[in-house]
Amino acid sequence: MTPRPLPRPDVIVFDADGTLIDVTHSYRETAPTAAGIYLRLLGLNPPPLTGDLYDTFKRMTGFNDDWDLTAGLLLALVAGLPPARPLSAGTWATQDALLAALRAACAPLAGATPPLPDWEALVAAVRAAGGGLSGLTAVLPMHNAHLVWRTGDAATTDLVQRIFSEVYLGADLFAEGYGYSVRFWPAPGLIETERLLISRETLAGLGRYARLGIATGRTRFEMAHPLRHMALAGFFGAIATMTDALEAPGGASWLKPHPFLLQRAADALDPTGALLAAYVGDAPDDIMAARRAAAAGGRHWLAIGIATTPAQAEHYRQLGADHIIAHPDELAELWHAP
Numbered sequence: 001m002t003p004r005p006l007p008r009p010d011v012i013v014f015d016a017d018g019t020l021i022d023v024t025h026s027y028r029e030t031a032p033t034a035a036g037i038y039l040r041l042l043g044l045n046p047p048p049l050t051g052d053l054y055d056t057f058k059r060m061t062g063f064n065d066d067w068d069l070t071a072g073l074l075l076a077l078v079a080g081l082p083p084a085r086p087l088s089a090g091t092w093a094t095q096d097a098l099l100a101a102l103r104a105a106c107a108p109l110a111g112a113t114p115p116l117p118d119w120e121a122l123v124a125a126v127r128a129a130g131g132g133l134s135g136l137t138a139v140l141p142m143h144n145a146h147l148v149w150r151t152g153d154a155a156t157t158d159l160v161q162r163i164f165s166e167v168y169l170g171a172d173l174f175a176e177g178y179g180y181s182v183r184f185w186p187a188p189g190l191i192e193t194e195r196l197l198i199s200r201e202t203l204a205g206l207g208r209y210a211r212l213g214i215a216t217g218r219t220r221f222e223m224a225h226p227l228r229h230m231a232l233a234g235f236f237g238a239i240a241t242m243t244d245a246l247e248a249p250g251g252a253s254w255l256k257p258h259p260f261l262l263q264r265a266a267d268a269l270d271p272t273g274a275l276l277a278a279y280v281g282d283a284p285d286d287i288m289a290a291r292r293a294a295a296a297g298g299r300h301w302l303a304i305g306i307a308t309t310p311a312q313a314e315h316y317r318q319l320g321a322d323h324i325i326a327h328p329d330e331l332a333e334l335w336h337a338p
Helices: 027-041 052-060 066-078 095-109 119-128 132-139 159-178 200-207 220-229 242-247 260-269 284-295 310-319 328-334
Strands: 011-014 211-215 238-240 277-281 301-306 323-325
Touching (some): 011 260, 027 052, 027 066, 027 159, 052 066, 052 119, 066 132, 200 211, 211 260, 220 242, 238 260, 242 260, 260 277, 284 301
Parallel strands (some): 011 211, 011 277, 211 238
C-alpha cells in the first residue's frame, strides 16, 4: 500500500541542537566534561565519561535542560558511592565556602571512582517514572544527593550551571553572558566546534512556501551566537528559547516536552492559529512536544523526527511521529513549493 503523502505545512518550527546545528562536539561533550570537572572538585576520580551519556539522558525524556541533564548524570554517578558525610550547617555566601564544605563531606571518599550504573535499565526506569530529574530521583538512591548543587545562582551555589556554562561558552562568551570571569575552564568554549547541520539551500527552499521558526532548549544568549556566526537569523521569523519559558509563570515546567515553546513560535508566525504547523526535532521530547501541541487543540501539528538508528526511529514511531528522516536536508524532498 502506498503511504499517504504528508500534508505540506505552512509553518515549520525547528529544534536547534541536532536539527539545525551539529552539536556532536559541543553540548554532547559539555555535559560529561563538566561532570568530570565537578567530581574532581569534590576530590573524586571520574570514571570514563563520553558524549554517549548525553544521548542516554536524552532518551530518558524530560532532559531538555542540559544543566539538569548534567546534574542528573552526577546524581547517577554519586548514587553508586558509599554515603558521604552530611554538609556542615550554614549558608553558602561564596563559592569557596560551598566547595570547602563539599570537599569536607567527601573526605572519606577521596580518590574513589564512582561506578557506572546499568544505563539501559536506568533509561527504562526513568521513563516509567515520568522522565527528567523528578523521574531520576524517584528511582535512584539519594544518599549522596547533597553533593550535587543545581540550585541558586551560578556565581555562588549552582555549581552545575557554572561549570557547564564555562565549558560550553569559553572565557569571552561566559564573561559576556554572566558578567564575571571563568574559574574552572580556561580553554576555548566547546560552542566554537558547532557547525551548521541543515543546508542553507534547504532552509531557503522551505522558506519559499512556509514560515520558519525555532523552538529550542537553549537560552536566548546561547542561541544568539549561532544565529550570528552561522548567518541563520534571516531564515527565521520567530525564535522561542529556554529564556522565554523561564520568564513565563511556571518557569521550567514550560520546557519541552511541554508544547509551550512550539506554540509560542508558531503563534508568532501565524497569530490566527489556522495554518498547519510541523515541528522538526531529533529527541523524544521533540516528538512528545509536537504530539502534545496537536492534542491541545486549535492548530494542527505534524511531528517530524530525525533518527540516526533503527531503534531511535522505532521509539519515535511509538511516540506518534508523523514522519521520520535521517537528516534535516531530507525535508527538501518531503514538500515542494507550488
